[in-house]
Structures are given as C-alpha cells and as structure tokens.
Amino acid sequence: MKHIASFRPRFFEVLRGYSRQTFSADLMAGLVVGIVALPLAIAFGIASGVSPEKGIITAVVAGFVVSLLGGSRVQIGGPTGAFIVIVYGVVQQYGETGLLVATFMAGVLLVAMGLFKLGAVIRFIPYPVVVGFTAGIALTIFTTQIADLFGMDFGGEPVPGDFIGKWMLYFRHFGSVDWANLAVGLCSILLIVLTPRFSRRIPGSLVAIVVLTAGVWALRTYAGMEGVDTIGDRFTIRAELPAAAMPAMDWEVMRSLFPVALTIALLGAIESLLSATVADGVTGDRHDSNTELMAQGAANLLTPLFGGIPATGAIARTMTNINNGGRTPVAGIIHAGVLLLLLMMPLAQYIPMACLAGVLVVVSYNMSGWRTFRALLRTPLSDRAVLLVTFFLTVVFDLTVAIEVGLLIACVLFLRRVMEATEISVIRNEIDPSAGSDARLHEEPLAIPSGIEVYEIDGPYFFGIATRFEELMMQMGDRPRVRIIRMRRVPFIDSTGLHNLETLCRMSQRAGSTLVLSGVN
Numbered sequence: 001m002k003h004i005a006s007f008r009p010r011f012f013e014v015l016r017g018y019s020r021q022t023f024s025a026d027l028m029a030g031l032v033v034g035i036v037a038l039p040l041a042i043a044f045g046i047a048s049g050v051s052p053e054k055g056i057i058t059a060v061v062a063g064f065v066v067s068l069l070g071g072s073r074v075q076i077g078g079p080t081g082a083f084i085v086i087v088y089g090v091v092q093q094y095g096e097t098g099l100l101v102a103t104f105m106a107g108v109l110l111v112a113m114g115l116f117k118l119g120a121v122i123r124f125i126p127y128p129v130v131v132g133f134t135a136g137i138a139l140t141i142f143t144t145q146i147a148d149l150f151g152m153d154f155g156g157e158p159v160p161g162d163f164i165g166k167w168m169l170y171f172r173h174f175g176s177v178d179w180a181n182l183a184v185g186l187c188s189i190l191l192i193v194l195t196p197r198f199s200r201r202i203p204g205s206l207v208a209i210v211v212l213t214a215g216v217w218a219l220r221t222y223a224g225m226e227g228v229d230t231i232g233d234r235f236t237i238r239a240e241l242p243a244a245a246m247p248a249m250d251w252e253v254m255r256s257l258f259p260v261a262l263t264i265a266l267l268g269a270i271e272s273l274l275s276a277t278v279a280d281g282v283t284g285d286r287h288d289s290n291t292e293l294m295a296q297g298a299a300n301l302l303t304p305l306f307g308g309i310p311a312t313g314a315i316a317r318t319m320t321n322i323n324n325g326g327r328t329p330v331a332g333i334i335h336a337g338v339l340l341l342l343l344m345m346p347l348a349q350y351i352p353m354a355c356l357a358g359v360l361v362v363v364s365y366n367m368s369g370w371r372t373f374r375a376l377l378r379t380p381l382s383d384r385a386v387l388l389v390t391f392f393l394t395v396v397f398d399l400t401v402a403i404e405v406g407l408l409i410a411c412v413l414f415l416r417r418v419m420e421a422t423e424i425s426v427i428r429n430e431i432d433p434s435a436g437s438d439a440r441l442h443e444e445p446l447a448i449p450s451g452i453e454v455y456e457i458d459g460p461y462f463f464g465i466a467t468r469f470e471e472l473m474m475q476m477g478d479r480p481r482v483r484i485i486r487m488r489r490v491p492f493i494d495s496t497g498l499h500n501l502e503t504l505c506r507m508s509q510r511a512g513s514t515l516v517l518s519g520v521n
Contacts, residue, residue, distance in 0.1 A: 030334025
C-alpha cells in the first residue's frame with residue numbers, strides 16, 4: 001500500500017481550533033468570491049456552447065466538493081477559461097451527453113492520478129508546452145467573443161467551429177457591426193482595466209457587470225432602447241439545481257472520447273496544482289497535491305450528474321479569496337452557497353452579452369502571458385520549436401492534438417540533447433588514470449599494448465546511444481584480441497543498451513575476442 005497516496009482533506013484539519021474570528025473572515029471572502037464567480041461561470045458556460053445555468057451549476061457543485069475534499073486551504077474550484085475550447089469542440093461533435101461522459105471519465109482519471117501519487121509528476125510537463133497551449137487557448141477564447149463584442153449578425157449562417165473559419169465569417173459580415181453592443185463591450189473592458197487603480201479588493205469584472213447591467217436595464221426601461229442583447233434574450237436560466245442523473249455510458253462513445261477525457265484530466269491537474277502552488281506562495285501554506293487531484297476528480301465525477309461541465313482550480317478566484325481574507329476551505333463552501341442562492345434569483349438574465357464578451361476578452365488577455373511567450377522566443381531552438389508548434393496546433397486544430405504533439409516533440413528533442421551530451425571515445429596508445437577526475441593520482445600513463453582496444457562511454461547508455469556505439473565498433477573494422485569498455489561514467493543503462501552489450505559479447509566470442517566491461521555501476 002506504500003504506492004497508494006493517503007487522502008487528507010484540509011477541511012477536517014482546520015475544524016480543530018476553528019474560531020469565530022476565522023469564520024467572520026471566511027464569510028466575507030466567500031460572499032465576495034461567490035458574487036465575483038457568478039458572471040465568470042455564466043460567461044464560461046455560454047462560451048463553452050452550453051446554457052449559462054450549467055456554468056453556475058458547475059461552480060456550485062465543484063466549488064463545494066473541491067473545498068470540502070481538497071488538499072489546499074484556499075483553493076476555489078469551478079469552470080475556467082482553459083476548458084472552453086475543449087468543451088465547445090466536444091459539444092459540437094458529440095452533444096452535451098458526450099460532454100458529460102468525457103467529464104465523468106476525466107474525473108476517474110484525476111482520482112487515479114491522485115491515488116497513485118502522480119501529483120508531483122504532473123509538474124514535469126515542459127514549460128514551453130504549458131505556455132504554448134495556454135497562449136493558444138487565450139487566442140481561441142478571444143476569437144469566440146468577437147461576434148458578441150461587435151454585436152454581429154450573420155443572417156442565420158452557422159458559425160464554424162475552427163479558428164480560420166470563424167475569422168473568415170467575421171470578415172464577411174463585418175458590415176453588420178452593432179455600435180451599441182460594441183460600446184457596451186468596450187466600456188466593459190475599460191471598467192475592468194481601470195478598477196484596480198481605485199480598488200484592488202473589488203474585481204473589475206464585477207464592477208463592469210453591475211454598472212453596465214444597470215445601465216442597459218435603465219435604457220431599456222426608461223428610454224425604450226432594445227438594441228443591446230442580454231442573456232435573457234438568448235437563454236432561459238432555470239432557477240433550480242436539477243436532480244442528479246447518471247449520464248448514459250456507451251462503450252464506443254467512451255472509447256472515442258478517451259483522448260479528450262485524458263486532455264481534460266491533464267489540463268485540470270496542471271491548472272489546479274498551479275493554482276494551489278501560487279496560493280501557497282501567498283499564504284505560506286503547503287498543499288497536498290495528491291489529495292487535491294483526488295478532490296478535483298471527485299468534483300468532475302459529480303458535476304456531470306447535475307449536467308455540469310469540467311471544473312478545476314481557478315487561479316483568479318483563488319487569489320480573490322485570499323485577498324479578501326479567506327484562509328480555510330469554509331470560505332470556498334460559502335462561495336458555493338452564495339452561487340446557489342444567486343442561481344435561484346434570476347438576475348443574471350439582464351446581463352448584456354457584449355459585457356460578458358468584454359470580460360472574456362480581458363480573461364483571454366490575462367491568460368495569454370504574452371510577455372512570457374516573447375521571452376521564450378529567445379530560448380534555444382528546441383524550446384522555441386515546442387512552444388510554437390504547441391501554440392499553432394492549439395489554435396488551428398485542438399488542444400488534444402497540441403498537447404500530444406507538443407509532449408512528443410519535447411521528448412524527442414530532450415532525447416537528442418541527452419544523445420549529444422553522451423560521448424563515446426576510442427582511447428589509443430595510452431590511458432591517463434587521472435583523466436576526467438578532480439583528484440590527481442600521480443600515476444604514469446598506462447600504455448595500451450597492441451591488439452587491445454579501449455572505448456569509454458560518458459553519459460547514459462540508452463537506445464539512442466546503443467546504435468551509435470554499434471556503428472563506431474563496426475567502423476573500427478579490425479578484430480582485436482581484447483576489447484575494454486570503460487563504463488565508470490554511465491549513470492544508467494536501458495534494455496536496448498543491455499541488448500546491445502549482449503550482442504557485442506556474442507560477436508566477440510565468435511570472433512575469438514575477449515570483452516571486458518570496466519567500472520560498471
């Protein structure tokens with residue numbers, strides 16, 4: 001059982017010694033985060049191709065489960081921008097039922113990752129891959145919001161699912177821009193950008209939603225202006241939490257959705273652990289990564305039962321929680337309760353669509369990390385290749401392909417670097433015993449008699465090096481009486497290298513030569 005991680009939710013730890021003062025701080029933080037999370041949950045739900053209440057339901061269920069069972073004191077769970085591209089693609093191809101199945105499968109995978117202590121391994125995904133797909137997601141989210149931001153009318157023409165098709169559609173219908181919607185969207189962006197100059201405790205997205213929703217409602221009520229589309233014009237928000245129901249599981253659909261589920265699980269694991277790590281740096285706490293993964297898995301197992309979408313730890317909401325005094329999982333549970341109450345109050349239907357588009361445009365800008373992207377363009381060619389390939393595949397194709405290909409290229413380039421770092425040399429005439437050592441042995445060089453060949457391998461002896469070593473041996477051509485292979489600097493050997501040595505041993509026996517392995521670890 002040593003290989004199975006222990007499950008230690010932080011919620012039950014903090015209950016010991018929990019005070020009224022701590023509850024007051026958690027209550028205030030939970031109220032603020034719940035209010036802030038409402039427009040984001042709605043925006044992520046709509047942008048993902050589902051109804052707005054499903055974004056709220058996800059925030060309620062996942063927010064409660066992650067705080068109750070998670071390995072971090074302050075993590076806030078819910079829908080995030082990173083999943084928009086994946087969720088939209090799954091809904092378009094498999095429908096909402098397929099999305100529920102993929103989310104459920106991702107939950108199983110996340111629980112397994114935590115159970116088998118993969119919390120630390122997740123962090124080994126190369127940084128250029130993470131930056132590349134994050135920037136690609138940001139550009140894709142921005143692209144999906146152009147129509148609502150500009151209030152475009154496509155005359156019934158369907159919106160393509162791919163990046164290039166969307167922009168071609170936008171250019172064809174750019175003359176249909178509605179200036180009232182554009183003004184609301186630009187005001188939304190402006191308010192979000194300017195709010196931190198006056199208050200860092202109140203998020204700009206909340207200010208933009210409240211101010212512009214009130215403004216549009218007043219114009220509709222008292223001035224008869226109906227030009228600005230609201231959520232209520234396009235969607236009907238059911239003010240209830242639906243009854244739990246297990247999604248229909250079909251083996252063929254599950255098999256085709258497995259790559260998508262794996263991508264959701266990996267992305268959810270990366271984002272949640274990154275969020276928890278950032279929170280640790282602010283609070284001075286230390287999260288349990290494996291417990292956190294199991295909690296994220298449980299959240300993604302439960303949200304599909306209520307019709308929700310994939311969820312993970314949300315960095316922005318987690319930081320809002322910390323900045324407003326939240327220090328225990330109680331704040332996250334309160335945030336889920338606040339969202340549930342707001343779901344029962346159908347006020348969200350008055351929020352302008354262009355305002356939500358402005359919020360998501362700012363979210364995409366913050367996600368893009370363009371400064372980091374620009375800095376990585378000055379790194380070695382291999383890192384740049386991984387970054388750009390992952391970015392373009394995310395934008396042009398989809399995130400699943402981007403992560404798979406990005407990881408594959410990163411691994412191949414890493415193996416190439418290791419191969420270049422491993423040296424195979426042929427030592428002739430004499431050997432200096434102190435060569436390559438910090439200590440001087442004060443010994444005379446050893447002469448190599450005729451008929452003896454000495455090879456030295458410096459670095460890992462794996463499949464990439466084994467072939468090179470074999471080619472070098474064949475190039476020598478002659479058949480010496482003794483072959484000495486110095487392996488004092490070989491830290492490890494894989495099965496291919498071992499097979500190579502076995503083959504070399506048999507060849508030497510047939511040729512009447514003696515093979516000596518020297519300094520084997």
